[in-house]
Amino acid sequence: MTAAALATLKDFAREDAARLGFAALGVADASGNLLASGRLEEFVEKGRHGTMGWMPETLDRRRSPMDLWPGVRSILVLAMNYGPDEDPLEILERPDRGAISVYARHRDYHDVIKGRLKELAGRLVARARQSGLGEHDAKVFVDTAPIMEKPLGELAGLGWQGKHTNLLSRDFGSWLFLGSIFTTLDLPPDEAGDDRCGSCRACLDACPTDAFPAPYQLDARRCISYLTIETKAVIPREFRTAMGNRIYGCDDCLAVCPWNKFAQAASEAKLVAREELKAPKLDQLLGLDDAAFRALFSGSPIKRIGRDKFVSNCLIAAGNSGLSALLAPVVARLGDAAPLVRAMAVWALWRLDRGEALRLSSAALDNEKDETVRSEWHALEEGKV
Structure with missing residues (x-):
């Protein structure tokens, strides 16, 4: 019974x-x-x-x-x-926009x-x-x-x-x-799931930063989701170019999986992407102060990483864009109160206009006290960016 x-x-x-x-x-x-x-x-x-x-x-x-x-x-x-409800990788082809992981768009x-x-x-x-x-x-x-x-x-x-x-x-x-x-109920258990990956390695090959040392193994230190969300440290230079316009998380390994042929769009209204987070404009994101950041991401998991980390991610995306239209908002962030933001503004400036970056470097170093930011200016002068 x-x-x-x-x-x-x-x-x-x-x-x-x-x-x-x-x-x-x-x-x-x-x-x-x-x-x-x-x-x-x-x-x-x-x-x-x-x-x-x-x-x-x-x-x-x-x-x-x-x-x-x-x-x-x-x-x-x-x-x-x-x-x-659409291909999450299409946004990667729009350098003026920021790519936000699907799970954080709602x-x-x-x-x-x-x-x-x-x-x-x-x-x-x-x-x-x-x-x-x-x-x-x-x-x-x-x-x-x-x-x-x-x-x-x-x-x-x-x-x-x-x-x-x-x-x-x-x-x-x-x-x-x-x-x-x-x-504490002793309910009848279900049978465990079977591994059906077979010889496929689409997810491993799709990773922009080679974060998988082997199948079923992840090195978080190389993962864009970790780099843009979890760590508060400056993102290492070796990964910045590969990040492209990914400003919060990364869906590449998930999106390329062949099993997604069975995937369905979310039916839960609260998990349907907000339109303004599907393809946000980088120039607008670069101008966010703390109050505007909190207002835009109210109720979103993005709010947890804070404005400084988020804008620093956006600066890397701007540096990767190749768009001269983003030069002005990048230069504006050179004077930001947050060292993390200033540091990534230096890198983005170098990527967009090397001549302007070298022209500003001497005066910037005379006034900059933060060692992290100074190291970015020194790397720029030494051609290590």
């Missing part, structure tokens, strides 16, 4: 998840070792996590969900589709998903009580704890981790947000 009741409860959860806008739900046994492949340990051991210090700090806790919550017995992994997915997970979790434990299964508990997570969501998604049968390390689905391709519900 209990087994049948648990199976019925799982069916209820799946139906309720669909009602709430989730594309898929799978259940994983909470007792597995999620680091059994050794990939994450190697990632950390080789320093490929870069400045993301929380990765080594939380490594042991990522090993098993039961280390995070000893009472958990089952994990419901839910996926919400955020597929674009409302912050954490805000969208978390509330619905809480609603689903509450209804799940209430239905369990009504079904005579007793009192149970549930906790929801969306990037808020050291949880291996992609391996859990594979274990729950939602898909598999592709060679680019992201979760892939036969039904939705690359474009899935993940969230999870940990529960």
Whole structure:
């Protein structure tokens, strides 16, 4: 009777998840070792996590969900589709515009998903009580704890981790947000997903900065998403040209995946791209002050990186544009209050007008106190830009 009741409860959860806008739900046994492949340990051991210090700090806790919550017995992994309604790589051919990763062109997915997970979790434990299964508990997570969501998604049968390390689905391709519900209910688990990448290496070959040392391995220090979002340090010169006009994240490895022939455009209204973020003009972005930045990206994940980091990314895109029309807004940023912005303005100026950059360098060095900015001017004079 209990087994049948648990199976019925799982069916209820799946139906309720669909009602709430989730594309898929799978259940994983909470007792597995999620680091059994050794990939994450190697990632950390080789320093490929870069400045993301929380990765080594939380490594042991990522090993098993039961280390995070000893009472958990089952994990419901839910996926919400955020597929674009157009080719996300087309923007890369428009040098006067900034390319923003598809996931960040709309409302912050954490805000969208978390509330619905809480609603689903509450209804799940209430239905369990009504079904005579007793009192149970549930906790929801969306990037808020050291949880291996992609391996859990594979274990729950939602898909598999592709060679680019992201979760892939036969039904939705690359474009899935993940969230999870940990529960004390012992629900019947789903079969784990099978790796269907085969001999394909489209994602590996598409990476502009060669961030994949081998299939299923990522060096975050070379990844444009890491460089434009995670690290607060100056982006190394060796990667700047390859960034093109990518100003927040990168979709190349996701967009080229052949499994996207099954992908669907997002149906959730809050995950449909805002028109002003599909192809924003670089000249306008370069002029953002802090207040304007916050207003433009209110409710967006982009807001988290701050105005200075974002504008510095836009300056690299401007430098790569080859457009003289962007010279004036670049020169204006040479006097910016933020050293990170001034540093990238120097690089962008050199790329757009070397003569003007050399003409301004001597006076700029006389007045510049920040060593990071000074190093950019010195590199310019030495021809190392």
